[in-house]
Amino acid sequence: MAKPDSKTRLLDATLKLVRAKGYAATRVEDVCAEAGLTKGSFFHHFKSKDDLAQAAVAHWEAHTTGFFAEAPYHAGAGPLERLLGYVDFRKAILTGDLTEFTCFAGNIVQEAWRSHPQISGPLADNIVSHGKTLQADIEAAMIQYGVKADWTAESLALHIQAVVQGGFIMAKATGGAAAAAQSLDHLRRYLELTFKGE
Amino acid sequence: MAKPDSKTRLLDATLKLVRAKGYAATRVEDVCAEAGLTKGSFFHHFKSKDDLAQAAVAHWEAHTTGFFAEAPYHAGAGPLERLLGYVDFRKAILTGDLTEFTCFAGNIVQEAWRSHPQISGPLADNIVSHGKTLQADIEAAMIQYGVKADWTAESLALHIQAVVQGGFIMAKATGGAAAAAQSLDHLRRYLELTFKGE
DNA sequence: TGCACCATACCAACTAGTCGGTATGGTGGA
DNA sequence: TCCACCATACCGACTAGTTGGTATGGTGCA
Numbered sequence: 337m338a339k340p341d342s343k344t345r346l347l348d349a350t351l352k353l354v355r356a357k358g359y360a361a362t363r364v365e366d367v368c369a370e371a372g373l374t375k376g377s378f379f380h381h382f383k384s385k386d387d388l389a390q391a392a393v394a395h396w397e398a399h400t401t402g403f404f405a406e407a408p409y410h411a412g413a414g415p416l417e418r419l420l421g422y423v424d425f426r427k428a429i430l431t432g433d434l435t436e437f438t439c440f441a442g443n444i445v446q447e448a449w450r451s452h453p454q455i456s457g458p459l460a461d462n463i464v465s466h467g468k469t470l471q472a473d474i475e476a477a478m479i480q481y482g483v484k485a486d487w488t489a490e491s492l493a494l495h496i497q498a499v500v501q502g503g504f505i506m507a508k509a510t511g512g513a514a515a516a517a518q519s520l521d522h523l524r525r526y527l528e529l530t531f532k533g534e
Numbered sequence: 535m536a537k538p539d540s541k542t543r544l545l546d547a548t549l550k551l552v553r554a555k556g557y558a559a560t561r562v563e564d565v566c567a568e569a570g571l572t573k574g575s576f577f578h579h580f581k582s583k584d585d586l587a588q589a590a591v592a593h594w595e596a597h598t599t600g601f602f603a604e605a606p607y608h609a610g611a612g613p614l615e616r617l618l619g620y621v622d623f624r625k626a627i628l629t630g631d632l633t634e635f636t637c638f639a640g641n642i643v644q645e646a647w648r649s650h651p652q653i654s655g656p657l658a659d660n661i662v663s664h665g666k667t668l669q670a671d672i673e674a675a676m677i678q679y680g681v682k683a684d685w686t687a688e689s690l691a692l693h694i695q696a697v698v699q700g701g702f703i704m705a706k707a708t709g710g711a712a713a714a715a716q717s718l719d720h721l722r723r724y725l726e727l728t729f730k731g732e
Numbered sequence: 733t734g735c736a737c738c739a740t741a742c743c744a745a746c747t748a749g750t751c752g753g754t755a756t757g758g759t760g761g762a
Numbered sequence: 763t764c765c766a767c768c769a770t771a772c773c774g775a776c777t778a779g780t781t782g783g784t785a786t787g788g789t790g791c792a
Contacts, residue, residue: 342771358645360558363747376773379749435648442703446644447556449706450633460707487723491716494704495697498717502700505640506692508647509658518689519696525685526724540737561781573783575738583782 343381345371347395350388356435358447359389359455389444389455396440397462404466415476416531420524422470426500427520430513434504437513439463442501467497481531499523541579543569545593548586554633556645557587557653587642587653594638595660602664613674614729618722620668624698625718628711632702635711637661640699665695679729697721 340348349370353362364385368378382388409421430437441459448456474489503516538546547568551560562583566576580586607619628635639657646654672687701714 357649358556358558360556361645361649364749365747374773375749376751377771380771383749385748443644445706446641446703447559451555451559456706460709463704463707487716487719492720494708494713495717495720498697498700498704498713499693500700501703502696502698505644505699505703506661506696508643508654509661510692511658515692515696518685519693521685522690522693522724526720526727529724529727562783563781572739574740577783578737581783 342371342373342377344395346373346378346381346388347392350392351396351399351440352435354392355438355440355443359444359452360447364388386452386455389452392440393444393455393458393462396459400441400462400466404469415473415480416527418473419470419477419527423496423520423524423527427517430507430516434507434513438504438507439501442504463497463501464494467493470496477531483531496523540569540571540575542593544571544576544579544586545590548590549594549597549638550633552590553636553638553641557642557650558645562586584650584653587650590638591642591653591656591660594657598639598660598664602667613671613678614725616671617668617675617725621694621718621722621725625715628705628714632705632711636702636705637699640702661695661699662692665691668694675729681729694721 346367349367350362353366353370357366364378365375367388368374378388382391407422407425409418409425412418412421441463444452444459445456445463449460468490471489471493474492477483478485478489499519499522500516503519506515506519507513509515544565547565548560551564551568554560555564562576563573565586566572576586580589605620605623607616607623610616610619639661642650642657643654643661647658666688669687669691672690675681676683676687697717697720698714701717704713704717705711707713
C-alpha cells in the first residue's frame with residue numbers, strides 16, 4: 337500500500353486527533369507531527385486551521401458515505417431486516433481504539449455547534465441526513481407490519497442516531513466499547529418489539 | 535434574589551460557557567466577563583484554569599445531585615412509574631436555550647476524555663453513577679412484571695443515559711430540543727413495551 | 733489595623749500564520 | 763540530449779497575537 341499523499345495524511349491526522357482531543361485542543365503542529373510533515377507543508381495545502389477543518393468535513397463526508405454505502409446491511413431481504421442489519425453493523429464496527437470508531441461529526445457538533453457553526457453545521461446535516469437514509473425502510477416496515485404509530489419514521493430514524501451518538505459518550509464514560517454495544521442491543525430490542533411485537 | 539457570591543458566579547459562568555464552546559475554547563477572561571469580574575478576582579479564588587475546572591466539576595455534581603434528588607418522579611407509586619417518571623422529567627426539563635439544559639458532564643467527557651482525564655474522569659463517574667440511581671427500580675420492575683431478560687438492569691440504566699446524551703447531540707444537530715424530546719418518547723415506549731408488553 | 737476581595741498592568745509561554753529558501757520533476761526548444 | 767524555465771511540494775526559522783498566570787495596589791468591612 338503506497339503512502340497516501342500529504343494532504344490526505346493531514347486530513348486523516350485531523351480526524352484522528354480531533355476525535356481524541358477535540359478541535360480547539362488540536363494544534364496544527366500536532367496535525368503536522370501526526371502526518372509526519374511540517375508547518376510549511378501544512379500551510380501550502382491549507383490556508384488556515386479553519387480551512388483545514390472545512391476540508392476535513394468534506395473528507396469525513398466522503399469517507400462515511402462510501403463506507404456505509406458499501407456496508408452489508410443493504411442486502412437484507414426486507415425493510416426490517418435492513419434496519420436491524422444497520423444496528424448490527426453499527427455494533428460490529430465498534431472495534432479497536434475509541435478514536436477509531438467514534439464519530440468525528442458528533443464530536444464537532446458537541447463541541448463547536450455554537451462557536452464554529454460554519455464547520456459544525458455541515459456535520460450536523462451529515463448526521464441528520466445519514467440518519468434519514470433509514471427513513472424509507474422504517475416507513476416500509478411500518479406498513480408491512482401494520483404498525484400504527486403516534487410517531488413518525490423520521491423521529492425513529494433520528495432516535496437511532498441518538499442512540500449511536502449517546503453510545504459513544506457512554507463508551508468514553510465507561511472506558512470501553514461495551515457500553516455502546518449494550519445500548520445498541522437495547523435499540524435492536526426496541527425495534528423488534530415495535531415491529532414484530534416480541 | 536441576592537446576587538450569588540463571586541466564586542459561585544465564576545462557577546456558573548464556567549458551566550454555561552463550557553456547554554456553549556467547550557472547555558479548551560473558553561478562556562478564563564471569558565469566564566470573568568460572563569461573571570462580571572476580572573482576572574484578579576478569578577485568580578484569588580482559583581489557582582489555575584484546571585483548578586477552576588475541578589471546582590466546576592464539584593459544583594456540577596452538587597447541583598445535579600440536589601436537582602434530581604428533589605425531582606417529582608421519586609414519588610411514583612411503583613418502580614416502573616418512577617422509571618417512566620424519570621424519562622418524563624428529563625423531557626420536561628428540555629426548556630430554554632440549549633446551553634441551559636444540555637449536560638456539562640457529557641460535553642467534557644466527549645471533548646476531554648483523553649486530554650484531561652483528571653477532569654473528565656469524575657464527570658464520567660458522575661454520569662454512570664447518576665444512571666445507576668435507576669438500577670434498583672429497574673430490577674424491581676423486572677421482578678414485578680416477570681421480565682426474563684438476557685440483559686442486565688445496569689445495561690438498561692446506562693442505555694437510558696445514552697439516549698439522554700445522544701438526544702443532546704441530536705438537539706444540537708437539528709437546532710432544537712424537539713429531537714431530544716422525540717428520542718425520549720421512543721425510550722419511554724421501549725420501557726413500556728419491555729415491562730408492560732404494550 | 734488587618735484581611736478578604738477585587739482591579740489594573742504586566743509577563744512569559746505558546747501557537748496560528750508568514751516568509752525566504754530548497755528539492756524535485758515536468759516541459760519545450762535548440 | 764541537454765538545459766533553461768517553471769510549478770508544485772516542502773522545510774524551518776521567524777513574527778505577531780493570544781492567553782494563562784503574576785505582581786501590585788486599592789477598597790471596604792470587621
